[in-house]
Amino acid sequence: PIVREDAVAEAQPEPAPALAEGKDAAAATQAEQPPKKKQRRGMNKNKDRAANSEAMKMVRASQLCSKMAYVNSCAEEGQKCKQPHDLDAFFVGKPAAIGSNCPVLEALGVCPAGLNCRWDGHIKDRKNVDRDGVVVTPDSAWLTKVPGVGQPTGEANIFKYELVGQLRKKVYDFSRSQEVAKAWQRYVSGNCDQPLGGIVENERRPIDLKGKRVLAPLTTVGNLPFRRLCVKLGCEVTVGEMALTNSILEGLHTELSLLRRHESEKCFGIQVAGGDVEQMAKLAQFVDEQVDCDFVDINCGCPLDEVHRRGAGSRLMARTKCLEGIVRCMSTVMKTKPLTLKMRTADHEDRKSTEFDGRYAHKLVPQLEDWGVSAITLHGRTARQRYTKLADWDYVSECSKRRACATPFIACGDVLSWEDAEAHVRSHNVDSIMVGRGALMKPWLFTEMAERRDWDISATERFDLIRDFTNYGLEHWGADARGVETTRRFLLEWLSFTCRYVPLGLLEQTPQQINWRPRPYIGRNDLETKLGSSSPTDWIEITEMLLGKVPAGFTFVPKHKSASYESKAQ
DSSP: OEEEGGGOOOOOOOOOOOOOSSHHHHHHHHHHSOOOOOOOOSBOOGGGGHHHHHHHHHHHHTOOOHHHHHHSOOTTBTTTBOSOOOHHHHHHHOOOOSBSSOHHHHHHSSOTTGGGBSBOSSEETTEEBOTTSOBOOTTOTHHHHOOSTTOOTTEEOOOOHHHHHHHHTTOSOOHHHHHHHHHHHHHHTTSOSOSOHHHHTTOOOOOOOTTOEEEOOOTTTSOHHHHHHHHHTTOOBEEOOOEEHHHHHTTOHHHHGGGOEETTOSSEEEEEEOOOHHHHHHHHHHHHHHOOOSEEEEEEOOOOHHHHTTTOTTHHHHOHHHHHHHHHHHHHHOSSSOEEEEEEEESSOOTTOOGGGGOOHHHHHHHHHHHTOSEEEEEEEETTTTTSSOOOHHHHHHHHHTOSSOOOEEEESSOOSHHHHHHHHHHSOOSEEEESHHHHHOTTHHHHHHHTSOOOOOHHHHHHHHHHHHHHHHHHHOSBHHHHHHHHHHHHHHHHHHTTOOOGGGOSSSSOOTTEEEOOOOOSSHHHHHHTOOOHHHHHHHHHHHHOSOOTTOOOOOSBOOSSOOOSOO
């Protein structure tokens, strides 16, 4: 049912008919050739998802005031609050319930979506009640435990309005980090001999990652509900989605939400991207003082041009002096949390160097240790390669050997089975394996790694995992219409990856490799066939089994498009 990516033969065009020699022949040949289309790599465009945004706006406009929906009254009705408060009009236009038992009510004891909830079970006589049937009021004790939609129990790093306001008004006290950044500038300008005292003596905060099962930071799909699912399946270390430093310091809600942590994440790190020394130092101070996490990771691997324009991502690898300043300043500012760094083998290969085909991560490894990094993660590809070639684990091993001290060294690239993970640890001198796309295709990979066995997971078991993700998403984003569609969107993004998994019982050769291109196959039952479909229509039907019908006008185009192989189904 599958073939290797590099074994797929491309259709060869038929030879063109012979033409007369000379200028006329050249002109005719040029006229017959169709214009070349610019290859789109890695990510679909926002305009392709415009219909989703319009559908979300319609959903948002149909909802009742969130306070009235939760506590059955709104003190600011007719004054500051501009949201709808007409109960008669709301219930007339409210769509039919998706189900009888609200999953958020069962998990938390109360549903903060209240009257806006798309499920039944806690709406009696047009009032929102808790699991004991008691009407929720503004004086209810539930407001302390669950303040509102998107603020469930068990989640940390939900920042107060006062703190966010300080960031937006630029009145947060960053004097400590500014002094460190000034000290670095004095060193760069030649006004002092040593950059920063503490890091020169290698005063690094230790972090134990040896032998751990680590989930990579995954943009969009590495959200909190998905990380909860991976932790349930055996993941030991999780890292949040990449957050932009400038956006955090500006107090943008969308970026601050990427720092959320669930209580089940026992070892959790946040990943930040930035290309300015002072800004990264400020970010380090903010995280040190306000964010609940176990470590902070610097992104030196993102291949996106938008991030590169900020001097961040993999581009930071080539800006060695700036990278040194960022690492030294952040390590000095943070007093309670270790600093880690994730990079690729290079941004773009250095054509002037023939050593290791122009890759230079091996040169950075001992320098990063000296500057103050407590752990290093290496992705075995250059940024220019993205995911078009297999990871070079021999070069990963070479980089690991360049360590000057016992700094934890984690590696990632193409791991899709527990056998591959153990082989890399045994043969390539790494302490731990980080899993990225492999976890998106089969999050139960962490279970296989923990138990050292192949799991021929059934379609029903896979659907139960999808149900768990859905329930986690409703707790995190809310069970109202807006939360349902947000959960649906992220579930669809995940399904666009997990459909590439081929059931173990159908493979002619095991284990499955991440660069294999799945051909359409018929599963052992209808559900397994649908889970393996590459059609967005089938993905939407799967979400409708759990989240009800999609809104009118809804379409779906995945945000991410595979750069290693592309599905032929449209």
